[in-house]
Amino acid sequence: MTMANGNGAAADFITVGERDDARRIAVALQSPASGNTLAHFVWLGGYRSDMSGTKAVELAALAVRLGTGCVRFDYSGHGASGGAFTDGTISRWLEESLAVIDHAAKTLGSRRLVLVGSSMGGWIALRAVAELAARRDIEVAGLVLIAPAPDFTSELIEPNLTEAERTALAECGQFEEPTPYGPDPNIYTLKLIEDGRKNRVLDGVIETGCPVHILQGMADPDVPHAHAVRLMEHLSGDDVVLTMIRDGDHRLSRPQDIAKILDAAEVLARGD
Template sequence: MQNTPAETEISFIEVGAAEAARKIAMRVRHADKPTDGQPTLVWLGGYRSDMTGTKAVEVERYAMERGASCVRFDYSGHGSSGGAFTDGTISRWLEESLAVIDQAAPGRVVLIGSSMGGWIALRVIQELRRRGDGNRLAGLVLIAPAPDFTAELIEPNLTEAERASLLERGYFEEPSEYSPEPNIFTRALIEDGRANRVLDGTISTGCPVHILQGMRDPDVPYSHALRLMEHLPADDVVMTLIRDGDHRLSREEDIAKMKQAIGTMLA
């Protein structure tokens, strides 16, 4: 994989009002020769990830190869966006995602959600359908999706010390495999996660869905992706289980599978 030929310029939009206002950084790249009806690819990153990651950049490259536009952005508290990371919740990041999509991708879209971004993508779809914009959805690609991870993967495994830290300090920390800085999980994030659960009933996307999941994922077990499939009974869902795949799925062979999945949404 090569570097992006020319880095897309960062632009900003403001989301929220008064003390909740924050500047959200995004990179919007339009196809040189756009094709009528071609959906825009929208990248939704994971927890503590930003839009300069390997998969995000490769999604933009692929969009340009296929004559599609692409939007990638940073949630508040991530990358080049404003706001404090510790203020982040699923509802807050969902609000930002919808604002970016409305501003930068007002037509049809293919959502590509990685890890927590998969949860955000499913909530974006629910909100678009709720307001009557479900016809804008051309496809959904989920990479190691982590819907409801706060309630399903974190809360059941909290130690007594972590529970005490949540009560007394409002957050707890745990070592990260991907950064020298620890992961921080706040009480607000966990409580808000309960209000944004999607694995509590049928999920209707109204579009084709492709899930890519590593079977050696130490963060989100592949059983979680299988459970997600059970909540998508009405959709055309394809799942690719990658036997030796980890959580990041950023190897060249993983990127190739991601692009192939996206390609089926652009055909």
């Protein structure tokens, strides 16, 4: 089955997992121009976002202008993909991310990549680069991390749980929290929080083996800018740039924010 996505490109589905754990993941691939040698982009979205969001579509448009490839997809329980959102964990969404990257490698020849991760996608990007480095079959040429939220379950959620939320987790396995980004509340499950502890990255030196550019709004109400500074300290062994946007919010979707994101992505794709 083929569907239309946010910028008019065709999107297909791949299956990740087996038997009762199988889920259909919506993937949009853009082929590079003939002879183009720039790294391809891989978009890793945030919690409850999808590949038709503004930043994802703008990244795809940049890929067209540069003549390079671009990979976008929806995690299970997000956007056009199958699966229940409440089954989602960092491990599960990481598995899907790696499956999509492998699919792109076979379909487009995408073996040199720039991972562009937004919010939770920044955490998944950091986990993915470690997994890919261990395999050594795909090169990550750089990371662009937008308001990155590594370890957000243990660093930003657990310490701030109310008694009512702790009770809901214990008795119902999840709790809800209002969000300004839509009419439906965010849902955080006990399995997400427990799995998050297994995927922590802020407990030692993070070795990505590639340049990293972090963009963080200082007016971000969801991920404090101090969290980005802490991440940068853990990336001490790498070539890291941190851009603080004084009036930037969590989404960083204003034209001036997107321009900075795309500039960073292009520099890393070119290897400048």
